[in-house]
Amino acid sequence: MHDVIIVGGGVIGLSIARELAGRGRSVLVLDRGNPRDATSWAAAGMLAPQSETDTPSPFFDLCLTSARLYPEWTKQLHEESGVDPEYADSGLLFVASTEDAMCRIRRNIEWQHSAGLTAELLSPEEALRLEPQLTLCLTGAALIREECHVTPRRLIEALTGACAVKGVEIRSGVRVVDVLHADGRAAGVRTSTEHFSSGYVVIASGVRSPEIGGLFPAIPVTSASCCGLPSSWPVARSSKRATREARRSFITQPAST
Numbered sequence: 001m002h003d004v005i006i007v008g009g010g011v012i013g014l015s016i017a018r019e020l021a022g023r024g025r026s027v028l029v030l031d032r033g034n035p036r037d038a039t040s041w042a043a044a045g046m047l048a049p050q051s052e053t054d055t056p057s058p059f060f061d062l063c064l065t066s067a068r069l070y071p072e073w074t075k076q077l078h079e080e081s082g083v084d085p086e087y088a089d090s091g092l093l094f095v096a097s098t099e100d101a102m103c104r105i106r107r108n109i110e111w112q113h114s115a116g117l118t119a120e121l122l123s124p125e126e127a128l129r130l131e132p133q134l135t136l137c138l139t140g141a142a143l144i145r146e147e148c149h150v151t152p153r154r155l156i157e158a159l160t161g162a163c164a165v166k167g168v169e170i171r172s173g174v175r176v177v178d179v180l181h182a183d184g185r186a187a188g189v190r191t192s193t194e195h196f197s198s199g200y201v202v203i204a205s206g207v208r209s210p211e212i213g214g215l216f217p218a219i220p221v222t223s224a225s226c227c228g229l230p231s232s233w234p235v236a237r238s239s240k241r242a243t244r245e246a247r248r249s250f251i252t253q254p255a256s257t
């Protein structure tokens with residue numbers, strides 16, 4: 001029997017597993033597939049709370065605090081696993097191709113400045129000087145120097161390696177069907193063929209969590225990323241700096257990674 005069972009081996013499940021194992025807990029991670037099936041494998045890797053937020057909120061504060069932990073955290077993961085998650089503090093270019101999108105960027109920069117955050121408004125020419133391969137017709141942009149990114153697939157590999165070093169047991173191909181309860185609290189999980197007991201159960205199964213018996217409904221969150229698009233596609237082509245356009249597409253890395 002393990003102290004903690006974690007359902008889901010994406011970035012959230014593995015991060016929690018590593019942290020708990022580092023604090024002396026025995027941890028079992030159960031995942032229905034393998035790391036390449038997780039949303040975390042498909043992510044673009046932007047750590048970009050400022051460019052994703054239109055209003056201040058406690059959630060924004062949480063995201064900002066989390067993003068600021070990444071330099072030290074990814075360094076530790078690199079040391080433990082030998083895999084570099086490729087944390088890069090190259091800033092993010094938030095581009096607009098309509099007047100409406102530019103208004104939104106200006107509004108966001110206003111409240112972010114008043115909250116003590118930095119972001120610079122750029123003219124289309126200034127944005128093009130930073131990213132000469134932009135093919136969008138721009139109305140302007142913002143350069144947010146504090147936004148950064150990682151390479152998600154390397155992050156997952158580094159986390160998997162760090163979990164192994166800390167003694168986390170990871171089992172792939174195990175789909176949890178139900179959370180088991182005893183005396184009003186979680187006591188383990190059930191798959192179609194077996195039971196696993198534990199004192200604590202962490203649900204980190206992402207968008208598929210509502211399929212697990214006995215849980216509250218989840219709130220769906222959507223996102224979009226494009227890799228390896230044809231060169232005629234009107235999006236940002238950037239190899240180093242994360243680039244995004246309001247409510248449209250972004251590219252941070254080539255299709256092969």
Ligand SMILES: Cc1cc2nc3c(=O)[nH]c(=O)nc-3n(C[C@H](O)[C@H](O)[C@H](O)COP(=O)(O)OP(=O)(O)OC[C@H]3O[C@@H](n4cnc5c(N)ncnc54)[C@H](O)[C@@H]3O)c2cc1C
Nearest residue numbers: 008010011012031032038039040043044045046176205206
């Ligand atoms: C295209 C795309 C681009 C994105 N870009 C960004 C970005 O730039 N920046 C950013 O911050 N976020 C981005 N996101 C969002 C980010 O990827 C997710 O928020 C994050 O990966 C969620 O991690 P997770 O560990 O919660 O879930 P997941 O990575 O989905 O992991 C959940 C795991 O649970 C397993 N599982 C599910 N059900 C069960 C079950 N019943 N039993 C056992 N295992 C189960 C799955 O197999 C999976 O491995 C992007 C998402 C997408 C789709």
